[in-house]
Amino acid sequence: MLSNNLNHVSIIGAGPAGLMAADVLSAAGVRVSVFEAKPSVGRKFLMAGKGGLNITHSENLNDFIGRYDQSEWLAPMLRAFDAEAIRQWMAGLGVASFIGTSGRVFPTEMKAAPLLRHWLAELKKRGVRVHCRHYWQGFSANGASRFATGNGVIEVAADATILALGGGSWPSLGSDASWVSRLAAHGVSVNPLLPSNGGFDVAWSEFIKKLAGSPVKNIVGWVEDQNGHQMGTSQSELMLTDYGVEGGLIYALSRPLRTQLLANGVAHLYLDLLPNVTIEELTPKLTPVGKETLSNVWRKAGLDGVKAALVREVLPKSNWVNAAQVAKCAKSYVLPLIAMQPMETAISTAGGVTRDSVDERLMLHALPNVYCCGEMLDWDAPTGGYLLSACFASGRWAAEGVLTAFK
Numbered sequence: 073m074l075s076n077n078l079n080h081v082s083i084i085g086a087g088p089a090g091l092m093a094a095d096v097l098s099a100a101g102v103r104v105s106v107f108e109a110k111p112s113v114g115r116k117f118l119m120a121g122k123g124g125l126n127i128t129h130s131e132n133l134n135d136f137i138g139r140y141d142q143s144e145w146l147a148p149m150l151r152a153f154d155a156e157a158i159r160q161w162m163a164g165l166g167v168a169s170f171i172g173t174s175g176r177v178f179p180t181e182m183k184a185a186p187l188l189r190h191w192l193a194e195l196k197k198r199g200v201r202v203h204c205r206h207y208w209q210g211f212s213a214n215g216a217s218r219f220a221t222g223n224g225v226i227e228v229a230a231d232a233t234i235l236a237l238g239g240g241s242w243p244s245l246g247s248d249a250s251w252v253s254r255l256a257a258h259g260v261s262v263n264p265l266l267p268s269n270g271g272f273d274v275a276w277s278e279f280i281k282k283l284a285g286s287p288v289k290n291i292v293g294w295v296e297d298q299n300g301h302q303m304g305t306s307q308s309e310l311m312l313t314d315y316g317v318e319g320g321l322i323y324a325l326s327r328p329l330r331t332q333l334l335a336n337g338v339a340h341l342y343l344d345l346l347p348n349v350t351i352e353e354l355t356p357k358l359t360p361v362g363k364e365t366l367s368n369v370w371r372k373a374g375l376d377g378v379k380a381a382l383v384r385e386v387l388p389k390s391n392w393v394n395a396a397q398v399a400k401c402a403k404s405y406v407l408p409l410i411a412m413q414p415m416e417t418a419i420s421t422a423g424g425v426t427r428d429s430v431d432e433r434l435m436l437h438a439l440p441n442v443y444c445c446g447e448m449l450d451w452d453a454p455t456g457g458y459l460l461s462a463c464f465a466s467g468r469w470a471a472e473g474v475l476t477a478f479k
Contacts, residue, residue, distance in 0.1 A: 078102060078478035082217055082230035084208045086113035087246070088460055089446025090236030091191060092467030098198035100475055105228065107206040107219060108246070114188045115245040116238065120419075120460070121184025127162070127169070128155040128177045129457040139458050141327060142451040145427050149465040155457075158464060165190040176457055208237065210254040211439070232441045232474045236467060239421030239447035240265040247421075251448065255425065259438045263423040263450045268326050269459075270418030271318035272339070272409040280385050284314040286378045292344040293321045295328040303328040307347070312378065316409065317341070323419065324454045329409060330422070343405040345382065346374045351403045358395035366392060375402055420459050422452035433473025434466065441477070445470040 081097050083090045086108035094104045106113070129136055137143045137150050153161075155177055159169045167187045168180040179187050192202075209218040209225065216227040238247030252262050288310040295303040304327070308320035322329070325341065333339040346354060357373040360366060370380050375398070383401050384392070391397040415421060425444045430436055434443045445466040453459055 078231050078474070080105065080230045081474060082107065082228055082233045083236060084217065084233065085236035085238060085246070085446070086110075086202060086204075087236060087238055087446065087463065088114070088117050089448075089463040089467035089470075090234065091195070092464045093234045093236060093445060093471040094195055094200050095191070096468050096471035097474065098195060098200045102475075104195075104198075104200045105230070106200060106202045107208065107217070107228070108202065108204045109207040110246045111204050113192065113202060113204065114184070116242055116247060117188060117460075118184045119242065119245060121182075121187075124182045125179055125184045125187065126176045126455070126457045126460075127179065127187075128158045128461045130155050130171045130175045130177055136458070136461075139456075140451055140453045140462065141422070142427065142449075146451055146462055146465070149469040150461065153461075153465040153468050155461070158461065162187065165194060174456075208251070208254075210257075211442075215439075215441075231478070232443065234443045234445060234467075234470050234474065235448060236444075236446045236470075237448055239424060240415050241267065241270075241418040241421050243416055247447065249421075255436075255439075258436075260436055261426040261429045263426055265415060265421045265423040266330060266334075267412050267415040267418035268330070268420045268422045268452050269323040269455050270326070270415075271313060271413040272316050272322060272329060272333075272341075273411040273413065274316035274407060275410060276312075276314070276316065277385060280312065280381060281314050283312050283378055283381055286312045287319070288312065288343075288345075288378050288382070290347070291321070291379075292347040293325060294342050295325050295332065296340065296342060303332075310343070315413065317407070318413075320455065324456075326454065327422070327452055330412060333409060333412060337410075339409040341407040341409055343382075343407060345379045345402045345405055349374070351399050354402065355395050355399040358398050360393070370398070419455060420447060420452075422450075424448050424450040426450050431473075433476060434470040435473060435477070441474075443470040443473055 080103045083093050083106045086106050094106050097104050137147050140146050162169050169177055171177055206219040206221055209220055212218050212227050216229040218227050237251045240249035249265055256262055292307045294305040297303050304325050306321045306324035310321045311319035329339040360369050387401050425448050436442045446463040
């Protein structure tokens with residue numbers, strides 16, 4: 073039973089984490105006000121769902137949790153609201169879902185808009201009030217939240233406040249990281265925000281730049297530490313861009329690549345361009361017979377189009393006729409990455425409010441009755457449903473923390 077001391081909770085940020093916190097609190101009968109800086113809610117959520125909303129992943133839960141760099145911290149949150157719980161929650165809103173061949177989970181309609189529409193309708197029925205164009209300015213001396221609005225700066229007092237202000241990617245959609253300095257001023261420890269699940273720069277020749285937009289499919293990528301041990305592998309699609317590379321393969325390896333780049337000034341991405349054949353099997357296939365052209369030999373061996381272009385990019389022309397050298401290049405292609413694309417263009421960000429800055433229920437030690445959730449927290453994960461899952465789970469966890477504190 074709720075305490076009479078909990079009458080009103082403010083939630084700052086109307087993305088997945090903030091709305092999920094509102095969901096939990098309003099279901100418990102709490103009066104909830106959600107404040108959003110933009111003219112409408114869930115903008116990044118909608119953008120993420122444009123190509124098909126991958127909302128979670130159906131893999132074994134232990135493997136799922138292991139995808140996060142802060143797996144021990146997030147584990148209880150993710151276990152409390154796992155993939156099946158997310159699907160049941162969606163079903164409760166009238167939104168069916170399905171598991172794709174990759175194990176990823178999608179709403180049947182694939183888009184984010186129908187889910188968001190059903191979700192907001194349910195929150196409205198429970199009395200949740202959403203205030204858009206309210207830009208959070210921090211806290212006043214008495215602990216009230218300050219907002220810049222079209223009618224000037226206002227202050228809103230609440231029994232508890234949940235901050236769900238996002239990271240620093242896609243700032244045009246609302247996550248501009250302005251909260252970092254405001255919380256730091258209160259003594260909250262925040263690890264620097266860094267781009268995650270974004271592109272990396274490569275010193276391409278003009279020859280490769282002309283292939284920008286070309287996918288490189290059916291390959292395996294990995295990162296090695298200084299001792300040659302693999303730090304992670306990915307079997308997904310790589311996309312060539314005029315600045316370098318992006319795509320699912322890069323996003324899955326984003327963390328070790330970023331770590332290596334920050335430590336050494338360069339990161340090395342290793343690629344097996346032909347993973348379905350061994351180097352011993354490939355080498356004779358790359359040896360011309362009679363008057364057969366080199367291009368035709370490569371094509372029949374699987375090195376055609378963009379894969380052939382990549383080999384030609386790094387292998388001296390004098391070695392193109394050396395089957396052993398070509399096979400070695402194709403099976404262990406080394407791509408130096410010289411910089412990360414700006415944080416503003418990344419899908420997500422690493423870094424944020426540190427684990428030791430909050431208690432077990434995500435309340436800030438420096439600011440009693442103020443909680444953090446979602447991408448504000450210092451965790452990182454690849455794409456594939458992991459980002460949204462942790463936002464949902466931490467939003468629920470923070471809301472339940474409020475309910476527990478006011479019992």
